[in-house]
Amino acid sequence: MNKIPVLIDEKKLEVDPHRTILEVCREHDIEILTMCHLKGIADIGSCRLCLVEVEGINKLMSACTTKVTANMVISTATERIKKYQRITTELFFAERNHVCAVCVSNGSCELQELGYKTGVDNIRYPHLFPQCNVDTSHPWYVMDHNRCIMCTRCVRVCNEVEGAHNWDIKNRGHQVRIISDFDTPWGASTTCTSCGKCLHACPTGAIWPKAIVQGQLVKNPGMITELVEKRKMRL
Amino acid sequence: MTKKKLATIWLGGCSGCHMSLLDIDERILDVVKLADIVKSPVVDGKELPEVDIALVEGSITSDEHYKEILHIRKQAKTLIALGDCAVMTNVTGMRNYFPLKEVVDAAYVNAVSNDGQGELPNHPCLLRLNDKVVPLQEVVKVDFVIPGCPPDADTIFYVLAEFLNDRLPDLGKTKKLKYG
Structure with missing residues (x-):
């Protein structure tokens, strides 16, 4: 070529x-x-x-x-790009309830890393402090909407890689939320295969296994990339 | 060089930031060579005089904190927000997701250990909680922030040493940024 x-x-x-x-x-x-x-x-x-x-x-x-x-x-x-990157990062923090000190992902979080890279030392915008649900209905995993940044990696990995399409999105603007099936508890899902790919795709502590405590979560999003590559090779 | 005046103040936080401050260990001797610590939970100063640097831990949670931070701003040449609570409300701000009454009722009235006997403390000496917890920068101008829960002792010492030597610290460039 x-x-x-x-x-x-x-x-x-x-x-x-x-x-x-x-x-x-x-x-x-x-x-x-x-x-x-x-x-x-x-x-x-x-x-x-x-x-x-x-x-x-x-x-x-x-x-x-x-x-x-x-x-x-x-x-x-450029300075223009850096300026917008910092604003975007601060808005991630201001939109939901990111409390690193009590988060399972503390220390291995892509959002924290992003903050360090863009030089965010304080949030210049008022926090929205929304009241968010924590779905603990799944036997092994938790979905904590407080920590979700709506990257939708879970939605895409569930749909494209696992083929289950358990996750989807409802609402618009700052009321946008990830939903399981038709906005029903994750534990009641008829489509979820409990494969855990969404957990590894999630960049923050929004999806995590119940067996984990504060600061102990290590994710492996590269595993998804590897899985996709291996499948291509078999074709 | 004249000796500077340093104050450290504890508002709505857990005092973990002050514990971390104490973790600078013997380097506190380097600090007191350059500055007198005139008010702090760890010294016996009562009133806040005019100071060069005020390190403030915790967020603004009540009428008392609100008055105090306005006073600190008046007295301090450089106001430093110390720790995640002061910078972005952190754990202290977790009550902001709920109406205040629901939060205090959960602790004082409906707590299981109260056996249905709980009531809200209402003594006139007590501070009055604000509806929402806010970081320092929503009330006063903050000159420098040290995020972290708690910030590392090394970071606190670095910032203090820079300010006491009339230099401006940079947490980004020195890779000392940390939350949580």
């Missing part, structure tokens, strides 16, 4: 066409922050962290859903 030239952060690269800006950057060790992206499942560009500047386009483009074209000039780390 013919390669096409692109310029990313003033680096001249020859890359395969039909690939996303994110894929190209990751291949060339150019750091792009992401939350809703998980290699192996479909990209939806919802977290708005992977925004890049493309010359000739006024708005910022999400790197995970924008494909490279010949002679594209891309910037990934």
Whole structure:
């Protein structure tokens, strides 16, 4: 396949066409922050962290859903991008109830890591403090909506990889919530196979096994990527 | 260089941040070389005089804290929010998800150990809880924040040492940012 030239952060690269800006950057060790992206499942560009500047386009483009074209000039780390990344991260913290001190994911949380990377030391927006449910009806797992950032990785992994489609989404705006089946308790689900993939896909402490206590949760989202790759190889 | 004045104040928090402050161990001697600790839960100062640096732990949960933080802001040249509660309400703010009455009733009236005899404490000397817990920065201007639950002793010492030597600390660049 013919390669096409692109310029990313003033680096001249020859890359395969039909690939996303994110894929190209990751291949060339150019750091792009992401939350809703998980290699192996479909990209939806919802977290708005992977925004890049493309010359000739006024708005910022999400790197995970924008494909490279010949002679594209891309910037990934301008002050404008950093500013928006920090705002987005702060809004994640302000929207739900993220209390790291009592969270199972404390110390191994993608949201915490994101905060450190974007330099968030305080939240400049008022916290919404919504009253969120904690669904403990499943025999092994817990869904804590307080800690959910609506990346929807669980929804996509359940649908695309496990094929069960237990998870889906209801409502809009800040009232948006992940639901099990038709908004019924997770434990009563007729579609959930209890495979636990959603747990590993989840970047925060929103989905966790009951056998875990504060700060002990270690997730392995790479396992999902590996699973998808292995399935492709068998075909 | 004249000796600076340092105060550490405990508002709506668990005092864990002050425990972490004490964990700077013998480095407290380096601190007192550069500053007098004029008010703190660990010294005997009663009133808050004008100070160069005030380290404030905890969030604003009551009328008393509200008055106190306004006074601290008036007295302190540099106000530092110490710990997750002061910076973003943390555990202290977990009662914000519910109406205040539900929260205090759960603790004082409906607690199982009360055997149905519980009542709300109502002495005039007691502080009055605000409906919602807020971080310091929603009430006053905060000059610097040290998140963490608690912040590491090393981080607290680093920040103190920088300010006492008239430098501005940077938690991001020094990789000292931590929540929880």
